[in-house]
Structures are given as structure tokens and as C-alpha cells.
Amino acid sequence: MVKAVVCGAAGGIGQPLSLLLKLNPIITELSLYDVVNAVGVAADLSHIPTPAQVTGFLPADNGAEKALKGADIVVIPAGVPRKPGMTRDDLFVNAGICATLAQAIANACPKAFILVISNPVNSTVPVFAETLKKAGVFDPKKLLGVSHLDIIRASTFVASVLGKPTEALHYTIPVVGGHSGATILPLLSQAKPAIPDILNDKEKRDALVNRIQFGGDEVVKAKDGAGSATLSMAQAGAEFANYVLEAAFGGKKGKVVQAYINLGADAGGEGIKKEIGTDLDYFSVNIELGPSGIEKILPIGQIDDVEKGLLEAAVKELGPSIEKGNSFTPAPPKL
Numbered sequence: 562m563v564k565a566v567v568c569g570a571a572g573g574i575g576q577p578l579s580l581l582l583k584l585n586p587i588i589t590e591l592s593l594y595d596v597v598n599a600v601g602v603a604a605d606l607s608h609i610p611t612p613a614q615v616t617g618f619l620p621a622d623n624g625a626e627k628a629l630k631g632a633d634i635v636v637i638p639a640g641v642p643r644k645p646g647m648t649r650d651d652l653f654v655n656a657g658i659c660a661t662l663a664q665a666i667a668n669a670c671p672k673a674f675i676l677v678i679s680n681p682v683n684s685t686v687p688v689f690a691e692t693l694k695k696a697g698v699f700d701p702k703k704l705l706g707v708s709h710l711d712i713i714r715a716s717t718f719v720a721s722v723l724g725k726p727t728e729a730l731h732y733t734i735p736v737v738g739g740h741s742g743a744t745i746l747p748l749l750s751q752a753k754p755a756i757p758d759i760l761n762d763k764e765k766r767d768a769l770v771n772r773i774q775f776g777g778d779e780v781v782k783a784k785d786g787a788g789s790a791t792l793s794m795a796q797a798g799a800e801f802a803n804y805v806l807e808a809a810f811g812g813k814k815g816k817v818v819q820a821y822i823n824l825g826a827d828a829g830g831e832g833i834k835k836e837i838g839t840d841l842d843y844f845s846v847n848i849e850l851g852p853s854g855i856e857k858i859l860p861i862g863q864i865d866d867v868e869k870g871l872l873e874a875a876v877k878e879l880g881p882s883i884e885k886g887n888s889f890t891p892a893p894p895k896l
């Protein structure tokens with residue numbers, strides 16, 4: 562029996578993500594939580610004949626904890642998306658929602674895998690960690706900031722520049738760092754198969770890196786006030802959740818992916834700190850997944866001079882975002 566929960570399930574990401582999780586045969590129970598319409602979305606999905614039994618919950622009567630009770634994996638796309646002109650940092654208003662959900666997880670399912678989609682990921686993952694630490698249930702191996710949309714974008718955009726079919730992750734390009742502008746660091750020099758035609762063409766390479774770093778803005782601009790990426794994010798979130806589920810419950814350990822994770826002493830991230838030459842608490846890195854979540858943190862590996870410059874810029878921008886999340890204090894509850 563595997564129970565998955567989506568928090569923010571009625572939203573632009575939440576609905577298609579819930580649909581894709583309903584189609585995942587590993588999941589036997591799917592619980593949907595939102596402050597609006599979660600019961601309706603659950604009723605709708607429940608008519609699809611797949612193993613997962615779907616239930617919806619609203620905040621009344623401690624609905625969040627009821628939804629989360631006994632969950633194995635919680636995926637969180639709750640919170641406000643960007644409008645044109647906004648940075649992801651402007652979405653720090655979502656910190657309060659994240660702290661509230663983290664506390665509910667600590668109470669109802671402290672051993673669950675937690676997949677954070679809510680922006681700004683560079684800060685909201687620290688908010689989750691700090692809340693879970695205060696509750697005494699923080700497991701750095703199970704808290705994963707979802708940066709997988711950057712990975713699917715990198716693969717798609719490389720294929721399109723090279724005029725190749727954009728079939729499922731044909732190009733594997735590790736993307737490390739964070740999830741926002743200059744913090745997004747695509748390692749084109751490590752692409753598999755290799756892409757010398759791009760690496761040897763400065764103009765093409767710069768344009769490609771820029772498109773991967775600012776792919777989110779492309780969607781925000783095209784939606785013109787109606788939000789940000791939802792469908793591609795739902796696909797990326799469901800694919801990433803499936804990697805975690807397959808490693809934990811499907812006997813497929815050893816999958817290497819990138820996620821934005823805590824590099825604290827308990828997490829075994831000291832090697833990465835040495836490799837990138839900083840003391841950052843969080844970074845998106847290569848990880849190997851297994852039954853308990855992150856089994857290994859793998860080195861970033863060899864990068865070229867262009868990437869060394871991008872790494873410096875990423876590290877500089879990440880520090881303050883992490884600090885903002887680390888020092889967030891939720892407002893006291895209204896009496």
C-alpha cells in the first residue's frame with residue numbers, strides 16, 4: 562500500500578499532477594488537499610479505473626492532517642504563481658503556506674518523502690527543513706526540492722537546437738545549483754550524448770544556457786498574467802515522484818537524478834561543499850535514490866571554464882535566498 566498526497570491539488574499544477582499520479586500504478590491511495598475545490602477534483606479523478614483510491618480534503622475539521630495521515634509521499638504545488646514582472650523571490654509570500662504544511666506533515670506523516678514544488682524553491686525548501694527541525698522530525702534524505710522541470714527543459718531545448726526529435730529525455734543534461742535564473746546551472750559539458758556542435762559555438766551555447774535559466778519567464782510572459790508553467794511542471798513533478806516511488810517501493814534503487822537538497826552534516830553534503838568551495842546549506846546536486854530517499858550524494862564532477870563562471874554566479878545568488886528561508890519566522894496564529 563502506497564499513499565501519496567498532493568497539497569495544492571486544485572491548482573494549475575495540482576490538477577494535472579493529481580491526474581498523472583492517479584495513473585501511477587504504484588500508488589494505491591491518493592489524497593488531495595487544497596483550501597478550495599479539492600473534494601470536487603477528487604470526485605472527478607475517482608472515476609478513472611486505476612488502483613489509487615482518491616479522496617479530497619478541505620481545511621475544515623483539520624482537513625490537512627486528515628489528508629496527510631500515514632502518507633508515504635507528499636507533493637507540494639501549493640501557493641501563488643508569478644505574473645509578468647515578478648521574480649521568484651517575490652513569491653516568498655508562499656513561505657507561510659509552506660511552514661503550515663510542513664507542520665501538518667510533521668504531525669501526520671513525519672516519515673514521508675516531501676517533494677517541494679512551491680516557489681521560490683531556493684527558499685521554501687529551507688522553510689520546510691527549519692519547520693521540520695523544530696518539530697524534531699527532519700530527515701534530510703527525504704526532503705527534495707523539485708528542480709526537475711529544469712532538467713526536462715534542458716533536454717527539450719538541446720534537442721530542438723540540434724533539430725533532433727524531442728523524445729523523452731533523449732539528451733541527459735544534469736542541471737545543478739538552484740531553481741531560479743542564474744542559480745540554474747545546466748552542465749552542457751556533461752551532456753549525454755555529447756553536444757560538441759553547441760559547446761564549440763559560443764553564441765549558440767550562451768543562448769541555450771539563457772533559455773534553460775529563464776524558461777520559466779518564457780511561459781509567464783506567454784500566459785500574460787494567467788500564471789506560470791503548470792502542465793510541463795505537472796509532467797516533471799509526476800516523473801520525479803515516480804523516480805522516488807520506484808526507488809522506494811518498486812525495487813528500482815540506484816536511479817541518479819538532481820534535486821535541491823540540504824547539504825548539512827547529517828545529509829552527507831560536506832563533499833559537495835568542498836567541491837564547489839562554499840558553505841551553502843542547500844544546492845541542487847546529483848543524488849542516488851533508494852528505499853530511504855537519498856542514498857548517496859554524488860559529486861558534480863568535471864565542469865569546463867564556462868560552467869565554472871556560471872557556478873560562481875549561482876553560488877552568489879543562492880546564499881541570500883537560502884538565508885531568507887532559514888530565518889523565516891511564521892506569523893503567530895490569529896486568535
Ligand SMILES: NC(=O)c1ccc[n+]([C@@H]2O[C@H](COP(=O)([O-])OP(=O)(O)OC[C@H]3O[C@@H](n4cnc5c(N)ncnc54)[C@H](O)[C@@H]3O)[C@@H](O)[C@H]2O)c1
Binds near residue numbers: 788
Ligand atoms: N518548482 C518548479 O519548477 C515550479 C514550476 C512551476 C510552478 N511552481 C510554483 O508552484 C506553485 C503553484 O503554482 P500553480 O500555477 O499551480 O498556482 P495556482 O494558483 O494555480 O495553484 C496553487 C494552489 O495552491 C492552493 N493553496 C493556497 N494556499 C494553500 C494552502 N495553505 N494549502 C493548500 N493549498 C493551498 C490554491 O488554492 C491553489 O489551488 C507556485 O508557487 C509556482 O511558482 C514551481
Ligand SMILES: O=C(O)C[C@H](O)C(=O)O
Binds near residue numbers: 642649680710776781
Ligand atoms: O517561472 C516560474 O515562476 C515557475 C517555475 O519556477 C518555472 O520554472 O516555470
